[in-house]
Each structure stands twice: as structure tokens, then as C-alpha cells.
Amino acid sequence: MFVTIARARRLLVAALLLTATGAAADAARDTATGLSPASIAHARGLRDQALDGSLAWDMVEALTTEVGPRLAGTEAEARARDWAVQRLRAMGFENVRVEPFTIPGWERGEERAVLLAPFPQPLEITGLGGSVGTPGDGLEAELVPFESLAALRATAPGSLDGKIAYVSHAMQRTQDGSSYGFYGTLRRVGASVAAEKGAVAILIRSIGTDSHRFPHTGQMRYAEGVPRIPAAALSNPDADQIERVVRRGQPMRVHLAMSPQASSEAPSGNVIAEIVGRERPEEIVIIGGHLDSWDLGTGAIDDGAGVAITTAAAKLILDSGQRPRRTLRLILWGAEEVGLLGGYEYLRAHREQLPQHIIGTESDFGAERIWQLTAQVSPAGQAVVDIMSELLAPLGVAPGSMDKAGSGPDLVPMVEAGLPSLRLVQNGMDYFDLHHTHDDTLDKIDPVALDQNVAAYVVFAWLAADSTVNFRR
Amino acid sequence: MFVTIARARRLLVAALLLTATGAAADAARDTATGLSPASIAHARGLRDQALDGSLAWDMVEALTTEVGPRLAGTEAEARARDWAVQRLRAMGFENVRVEPFTIPGWERGEERAVLLAPFPQPLEITGLGGSVGTPGDGLEAELVPFESLAALRATAPGSLDGKIAYVSHAMQRTQDGSSYGFYGTLRRVGASVAAEKGAVAILIRSIGTDSHRFPHTGQMRYAEGVPRIPAAALSNPDADQIERVVRRGQPMRVHLAMSPQASSEAPSGNVIAEIVGRERPEEIVIIGGHLDSWDLGTGAIDDGAGVAITTAAAKLILDSGQRPRRTLRLILWGAEEVGLLGGYEYLRAHREQLPQHIIGTESDFGAERIWQLTAQVSPAGQAVVDIMSELLAPLGVAPGSMDKAGSGPDLVPMVEAGLPSLRLVQNGMDYFDLHHTHDDTLDKIDPVALDQNVAAYVVFAWLAADSTVNFRR
Numbered sequence: 001m002f003v004t005i006a007r008a009r010r011l012l013v014a015a016l017l018l019t020a021t022g023a024a025a026d027a028a029r030d031t032a033t034g035l036s037p038a039s040i041a042h043a044r045g046l047r048d049q050a051l052d053g054s055l056a057w058d059m060v061e062a063l064t065t066e067v068g069p070r071l072a073g074t075e076a077e078a079r080a081r082d083w084a085v086q087r088l089r090a091m092g093f094e095n096v097r098v099e100p101f102t103i104p105g106w107e108r109g110e111e112r113a114v115l116l117a118p119f120p121q122p123l124e125i126t127g128l129g130g131s132v133g134t135p136g137d138g139l140e141a142e143l144v145p146f147e148s149l150a151a152l153r154a155t156a157p158g159s160l161d162g163k164i165a166y167v168s169h170a171m172q173r174t175q176d177g178s179s180y181g182f183y184g185t186l187r188r189v190g191a192s193v194a195a196e197k198g199a200v201a202i203l204i205r206s207i208g209t210d211s212h213r214f215p216h217t218g219q220m221r222y223a224e225g226v227p228r229i230p231a232a233a234l235s236n237p238d239a240d241q242i243e244r245v246v247r248r249g250q251p252m253r254v255h256l257a258m259s260p261q262a263s264s265e266a267p268s269g270n271v272i273a274e275i276v277g278r279e280r281p282e283e284i285v286i287i288g289g290h291l292d293s294w295d296l297g298t299g300a301i302d303d304g305a306g307v308a309i310t311t312a313a314a315k316l317i318l319d320s321g322q323r324p325r326r327t328l329r330l331i332l333w334g335a336e337e338v339g340l341l342g343g344y345e346y347l348r349a350h351r352e353q354l355p356q357h358i359i360g361t362e363s364d365f366g367a368e369r370i371w372q373l374t375a376q377v378s379p380a381g382q383a384v385v386d387i388m389s390e391l392l393a394p395l396g397v398a399p400g401s402m403d404k405a406g407s408g409p410d411l412v413p414m415v416e417a418g419l420p421s422l423r424l425v426q427n428g429m430d431y432f433d434l435h436h437t438h439d440d441t442l443d444k445i446d447p448v449a450l451d452q453n454v455a456a457y458v459v460f461a462w463l464a465a466d467s468t469v470n471f472r473r
Numbered sequence: 474m475f476v477t478i479a480r481a482r483r484l485l486v487a488a489l490l491l492t493a494t495g496a497a498a499d500a501a502r503d504t505a506t507g508l509s510p511a512s513i514a515h516a517r518g519l520r521d522q523a524l525d526g527s528l529a530w531d532m533v534e535a536l537t538t539e540v541g542p543r544l545a546g547t548e549a550e551a552r553a554r555d556w557a558v559q560r561l562r563a564m565g566f567e568n569v570r571v572e573p574f575t576i577p578g579w580e581r582g583e584e585r586a587v588l589l590a591p592f593p594q595p596l597e598i599t600g601l602g603g604s605v606g607t608p609g610d611g612l613e614a615e616l617v618p619f620e621s622l623a624a625l626r627a628t629a630p631g632s633l634d635g636k637i638a639y640v641s642h643a644m645q646r647t648q649d650g651s652s653y654g655f656y657g658t659l660r661r662v663g664a665s666v667a668a669e670k671g672a673v674a675i676l677i678r679s680i681g682t683d684s685h686r687f688p689h690t691g692q693m694r695y696a697e698g699v700p701r702i703p704a705a706a707l708s709n710p711d712a713d714q715i716e717r718v719v720r721r722g723q724p725m726r727v728h729l730a731m732s733p734q735a736s737s738e739a740p741s742g743n744v745i746a747e748i749v750g751r752e753r754p755e756e757i758v759i760i761g762g763h764l765d766s767w768d769l770g771t772g773a774i775d776d777g778a779g780v781a782i783t784t785a786a787a788k789l790i791l792d793s794g795q796r797p798r799r800t801l802r803l804i805l806w807g808a809e810e811v812g813l814l815g816g817y818e819y820l821r822a823h824r825e826q827l828p829q830h831i832i833g834t835e836s837d838f839g840a841e842r843i844w845q846l847t848a849q850v851s852p853a854g855q856a857v858v859d860i861m862s863e864l865l866a867p868l869g870v871a872p873g874s875m876d877k878a879g880s881g882p883d884l885v886p887m888v889e890a891g892l893p894s895l896r897l898v899q900n901g902m903d904y905f906d907l908h909h910t911h912d913d914t915l916d917k918i919d920p921v922a923l924d925q926n927v928a929a930y931v932v933f934a935w936l937a938a939d940s941t942v943n944f945r946r
Contacts, residue, residue, distance in 0.1 A: 068594030121541030213911040237914040438686040441710040
């Protein structure tokens with residue numbers, strides 16, 4: 001069913017409102033949401049101002065140029081925090097600060113893979129984040145192919161003793177990115193599954209949808225009580241090559257060398273800036289993106305774009321001369337890539353104020369246009385979401401599921417603890433072409449699409465923060 | 474003028490032929506070219522057979538998989554020769570052989586560049602072929618930008634003492650690849666131009682049209698009597714990044730480390746296979762592609778495709794049960810990338826038989842569709858080219874300049890010595906996206922376009938070899 005009963009009722013109410021006299025309808029809506037006609041008009045004006053050109057391009061240009069790659073826990077991520085604090089203060093935000101924390105450190109070393117037999121040639125790989133290294137000179141072993149993680153799980157323990165497992169399954173494009181959860185599981189748990197069968201290393205086809213020679217990195221984890229083996233991803237063309245060799249039926253030998261460095265404690269932090277609310281300053285609406293990136297690219301689409309979009313939206317509100325009722329809190333998260341560590345740390349530090357957190361969302365799915373709005377809020381909150389929808393429709397944003405929490409990764413810990421959330425869904429069709437590769441650079445961002453995102457975020461941010469409703473179900 | 478007088482006359486003759494009785498026209502054409510109606514029909518049949526599917530995909534799939542990268546002078550290029558000889562013999566070609574020669578050897582080592590100041594971050598580079606290395610631990614110096622090779626040439630001697638030159642000019646797409654000569658000059662001569670001004674190294678924007686983080690390699694040369702300095706190319710996104718930093722006006726420092734290995738003598742060779750002519754076996758028509766590739770990709774579009782297209786065309790003739798009058802010689806050239814060394818060696822070894830070389834062409838511009846035919850031949854030869862044009866028109870191949878020699882690079886030495894030539898011009902709009910990068914891999918080739926190329930080559934090869942005309946002007 002495309003139209004649920006709840007949704008049909010809302011449409012009916014909306015239709016009735018349209019047929020009522022404008023003023024009476026506006027008054028009814030104001031009473032229900034706290035959003036006066038003037039407030040809604042203000043949101044509309046901010047939206048149109050964003051479409052005319054926002055600060056977002058300059059922000060992402062500066063972050064990717066002046067800081068560049070900014071792996072969590074490194075000196076580069078620290079420079080990104082300094083850069084952000086300085087910029088946010090200069091822009092005039094209030095309560096600009098870093099909430100510091102520490103994380104396990106990991107940095108990439110040399111990485112090299114060679115197909116030794118039957119057809120000697122180099123392979124393009126990248127180590128997965130958190131992987132252990134190989135012995136000093138690397139390791140050499142037979143490569144054993146599996147068509148899926150399920151097939152690897154199903155193989156007999158001991159059958160991979162001394163061998164390297166290879167899993168070939170290939171994620172395909174989806175607009176909402178929904179295949180990533182399933183296919184990404186291989187990256188996250190594959191090493192320990194292979195180690196349980198005796199493997200000395202695992203190579204996977206990149207969790208990516210391009211056909212360029214860029215391997216895709218990303219965080220992995222080891223299960224307790226299982227030997228820790230090196231894990232790396234092949235670029236898609238290299239994975240294709242391996243599979244062509246597999247079809248020739250001759251034994252394959254691979255040499256793999258990786259020398260990452262791990263440390264027990266490395267500095268990270270969340271950067272926070274605010275526009276303090278005029279009536280309910282203790283109530284908080286959250287927007288933001290994450291400041292850290294993988295080390296390979298310059299973190300343009302992941303997540304310089306999110307930082308830029310949400311900062312530009314907040315700056316439009318700051319410069320509008322009107323404060324919303326509630327506090328708008330911009331959070332530029334740290335250490336997202338390595339396990340949402342900034343998000344967990346924020347929940348730990350702010351658990352007592354959780355009830356004062358009204359609603360939140362994060363931009364962390366690239367820089368393409370937003371095409372859908374999904375939410376999971378109270379009926380009172382839904383009335384505000386419906387107003388957002390009205391203002392977003394001209395941007396090409398259609399309402400999607402209103403029974404779907406979704407907030408961006410850094411708010412997952414808060415959402416799991418009860419924070420209402422909403423998602424402004426970007427078009428992710430090409431997102432996994434670039435995600436976690438060397439090729440995540442500024443040239444991939446379209447400034448016009450970026451401003452469409454800012455327009456949507458400013459509508460959300462203003463209306464959520466200027467409303468009086470409780471979004472909790 | 475789109476229609477020259479000579480061309481108008483040819484069109485008139487063609488129009489007259491159409492109005493003459495078919496049989497009389499055919500007889501006149503046969504007398505002038507030696508091409509009987511049956512011979513032309515045979516060419517048409519071979520063409521259509523190619524379009525129905527040729528051997529080309531299997532060839533390029535096998536070469537790029539079973540050999541992979543095959544840098545001139547290396548053991549991998551030797552494996553490519555073995556692979557080719559074995560395949561060509563198994564296919565049934567005659568006089569399959571290697572004509573060996575030696576070349577200066579060069580192999581890439583470690584390569585690394587880092588922007589140290591003002592914004593520390595790694596840069597994606599590749600050393601240019603033939604470049605010397607840096608001192609052991611690399612060198613660190615100020616980076617000085619120039620907008621063009623001309624600007625670098627115009628700077629004062631001594632002004633770059635101890636510095637690294639950077640030249641930013643960017644080649645744009647052209648269908649016929651004609652901008653490559655101009656922009657590629659920077660790659661070929663830039664190091665010595667910079668060294669004359671005192672530079673200790675040169676970085677250039679890649680001679681490439683993509684916006685991915687693949688630097689483009691390619692051969693360079695040192696001028697006599699000028700210090701030899703390391704030369705490398707930045708990927709286009711990295712070049713963009715440097716130029717954004719330049720605009721911020723702060724001094725830039727770069728660390729560069731490269732450790733290539735050169736040797737005085739390395740083995741290479743041309744692989745030759747033939748279909749011996751039935752009437753004039755001593756007369757030779759040449760087709761082919763080059764067997765060597767750069768080391769970064771697997772040499773799919775450069776030039777596995779050319780090897781595959783021309784071998785597949787020759788195989789269609791071989792399997793047709795009819796020999797052409799003249800010998801068709803398939804040459805899979807060695808050491809093209811490092812200076813057309815196979816082409817020069819062939820001329821040296823066969824100079825005495827030069828008059829018996831009737832006409833030649835090479836496929837070395839990728840794997841996209843052929844859209845144009847250009848030639849520079851005698852009036853008698855032009856009559857054959859016109860027949861070729863008639864048969865190529867249904868493939869979307871239009872006649873271009875008939876006063877333009879063009880043969881593919883390996884025949885340049887022979888053409889300069891007087892060999893008539895013809896060019897089946899491929900659509901090169903995207904060629905320099907991939908050219909000389911890690912990303913030159915099989916997945917970039919469209920099998921349907923590949924077969925269109927085979928169809929065009931088989932028309933050329935059959936008609937040139939079955940004709941009796943002298944193509945020399």
C-alpha cells in the first residue's frame with residue numbers, strides 16, 4: 001500500500017485546511033505546532049535564500065583543501081577541529097567548543113598485493129580500517145574464492161588452514177543506499193569468519209559500485225576469541241580480474257603485505273556550535289555532519305559535504321536576525337568512520353539531558369540532491385513534518401515512510417536511546433562509487449545540488465526549532 | 474571547405490558509376506583496382522561476419538588477464554610475446570615469429586609526494602617513464618607554479634634554483650585526439666626545460682581528461698647537456714588541489730621520493746604472423762597493434778584492444794578459405810610506449826624491402842567505434858580507398874581528409890620513409906580518461922564497439938591485400 005490509513009487522514013486534513021479560509025487554517029496550525037504564518041514564511045524565505053547560493057561550497061572547498069584527509073585520531077583530525085572552531089567562531093555562532101574524547105588509534109602503513117600464480121601481476125588493494133598487519137615481509141598463500149559471505153560461513157572449519165579467503169559478492173546501486181547494510185557486513189565481520197575456518201588473511205571485493213581501480217576501505221572488527229588476520233579490499237576491476245582467473249581453474253597464489261600501526265589511545269572530539277533559542281534555550285534540535293574522513297581521499301562527499309550543508313543552513317538562520325524558540329545545535333562529529341565513536345561519546349556525556357533533545361538529523365550520504373523525507377515522530381510532530389513537506393515539495397523532495405527512524409549514523413546511539421529523528425534522504429545512486437576511496441575529492445560535488453541540500457536543511461532546522469511540539473512518540 | 478575539388482570529382486565519378494549499368498561499372502572498377510565484384514562481396518561478407526561477433530573480445534580478455542601489465546623490456550613483455558606466438562600459431566597463421574631487439578630498460582620503484590606546507594597532505598603521483606629517481610630519502614623543495622610550458626620556458630634561468638617546477642595546463646577532450654601532441658609536449662620535454670632554469674624536479678598536471686585520482690604516466694626524454702631531474706605527474710584532482718592552494722597565496726613545500734631502476738639493455742621484440750598472398754606473396758600489407766603496455770593498468774585500451782581488433786580481422790580472413798593476392802602481415806609491436814622502438818627496429822631490419830610494403834595501418838587509439846577514415850595515397854590507391862569507404866559507410870565511418878597520412882604510432886618510421894598509410898579513426902573522446910593509468914582495464918571495453926572495429930579492419934585488410942594498385946603517391 002502506498003497510502004496508509006494514517007497518511008490518508010493527514011491528506012484529508014490537509015485538503016480540509018486548503019478549503020477552509022486561509023486565516024482560520026493558519027490559526028489552527030499555529031495552535032497545533034507553534035508555527036505562526038510568519039514563522040513558516042521565514043522558513044520559506046531561508047529556503048529560497050539557500051537556493052540562491054549558500055556558504056556550503058566555500059566550506060567544503062576550504063575543509064578539503066586546507067585540511068584534506070582527516071583520519072580519526074590523527075593530527076589531521078585535530079587540525080580539522082581547530083579549523084572548524086576557528087571558522088564557527090568567526091561566523092558568530094554561540095558556545096563554540098570541542099567535547100574531546102579518546103579512541104583506539106589506527107593508521108595505514110605500506111600495502112601491497114601481488115597475484116603470483118598462475119598469471120603474475122600486481123593487485124590494487126586497500127587495508128580495512130582496524131586490520132592487523134601481515135608478518136614483516138608479508139605472507140604468501142593460496143587464494144580460495146567464495147561467492148558470498150554465506151558460502152564462507154558454510155565452509156568447513158580447518159578447510160582454509162594457511163590459505164587466504166576471497167569473497168566476491170558485488171553490491172549494486174540503490175537510490176537510498178539500502179544495500180550497504182547487507183553487503184557491508186562482509187567488510188565488518190569477514191576476517192573473523194575466515195579466521196574461524198583457519199584462513200591467514202581475507203581479501204574481499206570492495207563494497208562499492210564503481211568500475212575504477214579504487215579499492216574501498218572502511219572499518220572492520222574482530223570477534224573475541226578468534227585469531228586476528230589481515231583484511232583488505234580489492235578494487236572492482238581487480239576483483240573482476242581475480243574472478244576471470246578463477247574461471248580458468250588453476251590454483252592461485254597471492255602475496256600480501258600490510259603494515260598498519262595501532263595505538264591504544266588517540267585524541268578525537270566533537271565540535272559543537274549553537275544558536276541559543278529565544279524561548280526554550282534548554283530544548284535542543286540537532287543537525288550536523290562528521291568531521292573525520294577516511295585517509296585515502298579528502299573526505300569531500302564523506303563527509304565534508306554534510307559539514308558544509310548543515311553549517312551553511314545554520315549560518316542562514318544565524319544571519320536572518322531571528323532566533324528560533326529552541327536552541328539549534330550544530331554538531332560536527334568526530335571519529336564517525338571508525339565506529340560512530342563521537343555519537344556514542346555524545347550520548348555518554350549528555351544522557352541526562354536526553355529528554356531535552358527534541359529531534360535530530362545528520363547529513364552523511366554525499367552531496368547529491370535530497371529526494372525524500374522520512375520520519376518517525378508523534379502525531380503532533382507529524383503536523384510539523386507535514387509543514388516541512390509542503391516547503392520541501394518545490395525542491396523535489398517527496399514524503400516517504402513516516403514510520404521509519406533514520407538520522408544519519410552519528411545520531412544512531414541517541415535515536416536508540418529515544419531521540420526522535422527525521423531523514424532528508426539524498427540520492428545515493430552514485431555515492432558508493434566514491435565512498436571510502438582515494439577518489440572522494442571536491443571535484444565530485446555539484447554546487448547546485450549542495451545548495452538544494454542546504455535549502456532542505458534550513459527548512460527542517462528552522463521549523464523544528466521554532467515549533468513547540470513534542471516529537472517523541 | 475567541406476568538399477575539395479578532388480573530392481567533388483570523386484563524388485561525381487561515384488555518381489556516374491551508379492548511373493552506369495552495374496556490370497560495366499564493376500568491370501571498370503575491377504580493371505582499375507584489381508578488385509573483382511566477388512572480391513568486394515567477400516570483403517562485405519567478412520565485415521558482416523565481424524559484426525556478428527569476432528574473436529576480439531576473447532583476445533583482449535585473455536591478454537589482459539593471462540599477462541596483465543607488460544612494460545617494455547620486462548619479463549612481462551617477454552611473456553606477452555610467448556603468449557602471442559603460441560596463440561597465433563594455434564590459430565593457424567603462417568610465418569609466426571619474433572623479431573627480437575634490445576632497448577634501454579626502465580622500471581618504476583617507490584613513488585611518493587606530500588604537500589608539506591601550507592596544508593600537509595599526500596598527493597597522488599606517478600613517475601614519468603624514463604625519469605631518474607630522487608636522492609635516497611627524497612627531496613624537499615618549494616613548489617613554483619606555471620600556467621603553461623611556454624610560461625616555464627619564459628622564466629629566467631636560475632630563477633628555479635633548488636625548486637620544483639609545477640605546470641598546470643590541462644588538456645581537453647577531442648574526438649580525434651589531436652590535442653595530445655600539443656599538451657603531451659610538456660610531459661616529453663618539461664624536465665629538461667625546468668632543469669635549464671635550475672629546478673631540482675618537475676611535477677605536471679597529468680596529460681589526461683578524467684577527473685579521477687589516477688595520475689597518467691608516459692615516456693619523457695632528457696635533452697643533452699642538461700641536468701637530469703625527476704619528473705612526475707599529478708592526478709587531475711590533485712592538480713586542482715594544488716591550484717586551489719596556489720590561489721591562497723602561501724608558499725608551498727613538497728616532498729618527492731622516487732626510486733626507478735634503469736638498465737642499459739633489456740629484451741623486446743616484434744611478433745609477426747602472416748597470411749601469405751596467393752599471387753604476390755612478396756608484397757606486404759601491414760596491420761597490427763602494440764603488445765607492450767604501461768605498467769600501471771593491464772593495457773586493455775592501450776593497446777590490448779588494437780592487438781585484439783587486428784588479430785581478429787586477420788583471423789576472419791584466414792578462416793574465410795580465400796587468400797588475398799598480397800601477403801597480410803600482422804605485427805604486434807614491442808616497446809611502443811617507450812619511444813616507438815619496435816617501429817624503428819622494424820624499419821632498420823626491413824629497409825631493403827620497403828618498396829614491397831604496399832600500405833599499412835595500426836589500431837592504437839582505444840576500443841571505441843571508428844567514425845572516420847583518412848588516407849594519403851595515389852589516385853589509383855584512392856579508388857581502393859573509395860571502395861573501402863563504401864563498405865565502411867554502413868558502420869558509421871565517414872571519409873575524412875584524403876591528404877592526411879596517419880597510421881598509428883608504430884608505422885610512423887615506415888611512413889616517414891615512404892610507406893603509404895591510412896587511418897581508421899576511433900572515437901577518442903574518452904580515450905585520455907584512461908590512457909596510461911591504473912584504470913586502463915578490461916571493464917572499460919565495449920565488445921560491440923570492438924567488433925565494429927574488427928569489421929572496419931577486415932574491410933581495409935582484405936581490399937588492400939587483394940587489390941593490385943600502387944598506393945604510393
